[in-house]
Amino acid sequence: MGESTAIPLAEAKPGQFFRIHRLSLDGTMRRRLLDLGFIPGAEVKVLQKSPLGDPMAFLVANTTIALRKEESAQIYGEIIGERGDHHG
Amino acid sequence: MADYRIALAGNPNTGKSTLFNALTGLRQHTGNWPGKTVIHAEGEYDFDGDTYTVIDLPGTYSLYSNSADEEVARDYIIFEKPDVTVVVLDATALERNMNLALQVLEMTGKVILCLNLMDEAERKGIRVDVDALAAKLGVPVVPTTARDGVGLKDLQKTIQRMVRGEIITRPLQVRYNEEIEKNVAAMEPSIRSIYGEKLPARWVALRLLDGDDSLLKALKERWLERKEVPVHGRGA
Ligand SMILES: Nc1nc2c(ncn2[C@@H]2O[C@H](COP(=O)(O)OP(=O)(O)OP(=O)(O)O)[C@@H](O)[C@H]2O)c(=O)[nH]1
Ligand SMILES: [Mg+2]
Numbered sequence: 001m002g003e004s005t006a007i008p009l010a011e012a013k014p015g016q017f018f019r020i021h022r023l024s025l026d027g028t029m030r031r032r033l034l035d036l037g038f039i040p041g042a043e044v045k046v047l048q049k050s051p052l053g054d055p056m057a058f059l060v061a062n063t064t065i066a067l068r069k070e071e072s073a074q075i076y077g078e079i080i081g082e083r084g085d086h087h088g
Numbered sequence: 089m090a091d092y093r094i095a096l097a098g099n100p101n102t103g104k105s106t107l108f109n110a111l112t113g114l115r116q117h118t119g120n121w122p123g124k125t126v127i128h129a130e131g132e133y134d135f136d137g138d139t140y141t142v143i144d145l146p147g148t149y150s151l152y153s154n155s156a157d158e159e160v161a162r163d164y165i166i167f168e169k170p171d172v173t174v175v176v177l178d179a180t181a182l183e184r185n186m187n188l189a190l191q192v193l194e195m196t197g198k199v200i201l202c203l204n205l206m207d208e209a210e211r212k213g214i215r216v217d218v219d220a221l222a223a224k225l226g227v228p229v230v231p232t233t234a235r236d237g238v239g240l241k242d243l244q245k246t247i248q249r250m251v252r253g254e255i256i257t258r259p260l261q262v263r264y265n266e267e268i269e270k271n272v273a274a275m276e277p278s279i280r281s282i283y284g285e286k287l288p289a290r291w292v293a294l295r296l297l298d299g300d301d302s303l304l305k306a307l308k309e310r311w312l313e314r315k316e317v318p319v320h321g322r323g324a
Binding site for chain 2: 028032036060062
């Protein structure tokens with residue numbers, strides 16, 4: 001799937017699996033996301049949204065991590081499946 | 089009869105405090121790190137007549153995102169130079185845990201990897217080739233289930249052998265792209281001339297190339313302004 005079809009992780013729905021293409025931020029915020037496991041190529045499962053949609057919880061590299069929307073909106077990639085599909 | 093310092097580092101929730109408690113029992117004291125609102129927990133145990141002081145570092149995914157927790161852990165490992173740094177790993181999430189482990193291996197070779205939560209890994213059908221991991225990373229790997237006290241004797245024995253200089257490590261050094269390696273090579277001699285053997289030159293060069301302002305600040309505080317390095321060991 002090409003770059004043009006990439007969507008922000010923030011728009012993925014609970015139960016969906018998402019593959020990261022790129023992070024569109026720099027500096028300390030980028031470093032932090034990489035350290036948390038949000039690496040290009042990584043597969044992320046959306047676990048849940050809090051009532052106001054922020055923060056969101058994700059399963060990444062076998063650990064649950066919550067991100068604020070300002071962060072998950074900067075992570076671009078594609079939906080690769082839904083709950084019930086087999087992954088990993 | 090000697091006194092050694094052992095630091096416990098690791099990702100959050102990997103069982104560092106459980107291990108710390110199992111090792112030190114009631115011989116603990118807690119407070120804050122100097123100038124930080126980060127909990128400092130220190131305890132001790134005896135093994136074969138020697139005393140080991142254990143420092144339970146804050147759990148972090150990295151040492152470079154510049155949170156107070158990460159600065160505490162980084163500064164302890166790089167400036168206070170514990171006799172051994174034990175990196176506690178979650179055996180069920182090794183890929184994630186390698187980030188911090190590889191960072192520590194760039195800082196020091198006096199590292200033991202404690203592969204914890206082995207019971208959980210087994211339950212999930214995850215098998216880890218401990219010998220292959222140790223060979224690849226160049227440091228000892230000790231499997232444990234800290235919650236049940238499994239593997240602690242092995243860990244203590246391995247720590248003892250390391251402080252006695254009986255273990256030769258070859259910590260895996262990540263190779264970066266040509267441009268980075270060229271710059272590192274260019275910087276290393278001047279870093280070495282400033283810090284000698286006090287700091288690992290390759291690591292400092294990599295941090296400077298990464299624009300690590302937090303480390304620059306810590307270096308200035310510790311050396312350029314001749315500020316005393318906080319005395320480790322027990323409080324008054
Ligand atoms: N099943 C199992 N659980 C463990 C083991 N070691 C620790 N735990 C549990 O894992 C949880 C986290 O343990 P802690 O010791 O608090 O982890 P920590 O690394 O100190 O966590 P932070 O201080 O937040 O970084 C606790 O519920 C422990 O009981 C183990 O070997 N097996
Ligand atoms: Mg703890």
